[in-house]
Amino acid sequence: MNDFSRALLYLNDPLNWSRPNGIVDLTLEHLGISAVAVLAAMVVALPVGTALGTARRGAGLVVVLSNVSRAVPTLALLTLFAVSPIGFGNRATAIALAVFAVPPILTNTYVGFRGVDPEVREAARGMGMSRGQVLARVELPLALPLVMTGIRTAAVQVVATAGLAALVGGGGLGRIVNLGFGQQDYGVMIAGAILVAGLALLAELVLALVSWAATPGLRRLPFLRARTPGGGVGVPEPTASGVPL
Amino acid sequence: MTSLGARPLLDAVSDPAVGVLAVDEAPNPWFRPSYVRDNWDTILAYAGEHVRLTVAAVVIGAALALPLALAARRSRLLSAPVLALSTIVYTIPSLAMFALLVPFTGLSSTTVLVGLIAYSLVILVRNFLAGLQGVPDDVREAARGMGLSGAQTFWRVDLPLALPAFMAGLRIATVSTVALTTVGVLVGHGGLGQLITGGFAANFYRAEIVTGAVGCVLLALAADLLLAGVERLLTPWTRAAGA
Numbered sequence A: 001m002n003d004f005s006r007a008l009l010y011l012n013d014p015l016n017w018s019r020p021n022g023i024v025d026l027t028l029e030h031l032g033i034s035a036v037a038v039l040a041a042m043v044v045a046l047p048v049g050t051a052l053g054t055a056r057r058g059a060g061l062v063v064v065l066s067n068v069s070r071a072v073p074t075l076a077l078l079t080l081f082a083v084s085p086i087g088f089g090n091r092a093t094a095i096a097l098a099v100f101a102v103p104p105i106l107t108n109t110y111v112g113f114r115g116v117d118p119e120v121r122e123a124a125r126g127m128g129m130s131r132g133q134v135l136a137r138v139e140l141p142l143a144l145p146l147v148m149t150g151i152r153t154a155a156v157q158v159v160a161t162a163g164l165a166a167l168v169g170g171g172g173l174g175r176i177v178n179l180g181f182g183q184q185d186y187g188v189m190i191a192g193a194i195l196v197a198g199l200a201l202l203a204e205l206v207l208a209l210v211s212w213a214a215t216p217g218l219r220r221l222p223f224l225r226a227r228t229p230g231g232g233v234g235v236p237e238p239t240a241s242g243v244p245l
Numbered sequence B: 001m002t003s004l005g006a007r008p009l010l011d012a013v014s015d016p017a018v019g020v021l022a023v024d025e026a027p028n029p030w031f032r033p034s035y036v037r038d039n040w041d042t043i044l045a046y047a048g049e050h051v052r053l054t055v056a057a058v059v060i061g062a063a064l065a066l067p068l069a070l071a072a073r074r075s076r077l078l079s080a081p082v083l084a085l086s087t088i089v090y091t092i093p094s095l096a097m098f099a100l101l102v103p104f105t106g107l108s109s110t111t112v113l114v115g116l117i118a119y120s121l122v123i124l125v126r127n128f129l130a131g132l133q134g135v136p137d138d139v140r141e142a143a144r145g146m147g148l149s150g151a152q153t154f155w156r157v158d159l160p161l162a163l164p165a166f167m168a169g170l171r172i173a174t175v176s177t178v179a180l181t182t183v184g185v186l187v188g189h190g191g192l193g194q195l196i197t198g199g200f201a202a203n204f205y206r207a208e209i210v211t212g213a214v215g216c217v218l219l220a221l222a223a224d225l226l227l228a229g230v231e232r233l234l235t236p237w238t239r240a241a242g243a
Helices: A003-012 A014-018 A023-055 A058-070 A074-083 A090-116 A118-126 A133-168 A176-180 A186-214 A224-228 B006-013 B033-038 B040-074 B076-091 B094-103 B109-133 B137-145 B151-188 B193-201 B206-234 B236-242
Strands: none
Touching: A003 A074, A003 A186, A003 B076, A014 A023, A023 A090, A023 A133, A023 A176, A023 A186, A058 A090, A058 B151, A058 B206, A074 A090, A074 A133, A074 B151, A074 B193, A074 B236, A090 A133, A118 A133, A133 A176, A133 A186, A133 A224, A133 B094, A133 B151, A133 B193, A176 A186, A176 B033, A176 B094, A186 B076, A186 B094, B033 B040, B033 B206, B040 B109, B040 B151, B040 B193, B076 B109, B094 B151, B109 B151, B137 B151, B151 B193, B151 B206, B193 B206, B206 B236
16 A cells, blocks of 8 residues: 555545544634734734835835745744744744744735825725825725735745644644654555645635735736736736745 | 653653753854854765755756746646645645655665756746746847747847746745755755754754754855846846846
8 A cells, every 4th residue: 555545545534634633623823823823914014015005115125025935945934933942832832933924924015005096096085085084095006916915925925835834843734744753654644735736726725716806907817827928927926025935 | 741751751851959951051152153163074975865866856947847838838738737736835845745756766865856857847847937928029030030040049038038037937946845845844845844854853952953054055155146146247238138
């Protein structure tokens, strides 16, 4: 029996799903850590990105931040937070992941708000809208597609990277991979890998649908974009500081 | 973490009047020059593996990505599946990618290399395609009208015009690959990542972890600067235009 059929056997056993610290528990833990990390990053990045974007300042800072974050290995930050006074566990994992979720959200929010046509703002001001009204009713809807792209990129990245925490004593689905590896039971390891990858792909799909539903105006499902003819073909989302991990 | 094997033993022998463990009292600085000095050969060996894996992954990835991008530009029928597949590969977490490769290539650096090639290929194909599509159609038309063959058009028209996008892709791919290589610790070939998990396993020895982490960032920075320099040398006309 090869490793892949053993993996299927493992995934087919209901006890592996329902027992304490089974797949269901670990998935919930995984999603919990990811949700905390993304929310924390949103709390930091959305106001800063909005402020910088509407003021059209700080482009250098945003670019440098997103470039530097690409160079720092996630594993390094996860380990550093684990051995810091925070101590290892889900808190350290969530903080480390939040640090990596900030750049994509910040960059996209910044670009989204900066891209609002000044004449549109001017017109809104001329109609008598207050500063807050312009922000909420004119700039936000126009910037929303990019803001949602940023949140989606960050969330998928966080869900994908949360698995690495298991290498340094953290929780989540990565523990199944690590456990299988430690026991030289490649069937379990592959089952874990399938779960981690499946969760990341599922997150991408669900968030694509959510951002599609939340975006006003001309709506196009993100994964259909590749088919649109003309300029946009094949251009990677310019601001998604997308790094696989 | 009280479940560490050494702690209860130390607890038993430590002076109850003092009430602190010897382990907690031992200094664990974030950085120690003597650690770097004493383990220079080990660090250098890991850094060497890191560089070898990164260079091989980016070079092989680029060699595979260029024909794919050229083919994808030619027909929309091909570009859609290439881009869709690249999105899927991009989303697969590296931990899962390396774990899925282990049954085929074992605990070797090949496992890490194949995974890294897959990621760099995905990044490069998108950037190469974007670069090629940025070449204006009328310029290619003019080249054909002047009697340039397909290969000549590529070398003399497409390549120079798409070079900035190509180099941008190479820089992103290289920096990402340097960071990703650390996940190779899963199979014991993570380059400087070995120091990160090694320090973690050695009773959370911070100096070793920080050395590994800083080494990775420095490596990524050096690679990025190198490629930026190469880009400057390869595109002298951009400087002339700017001057």
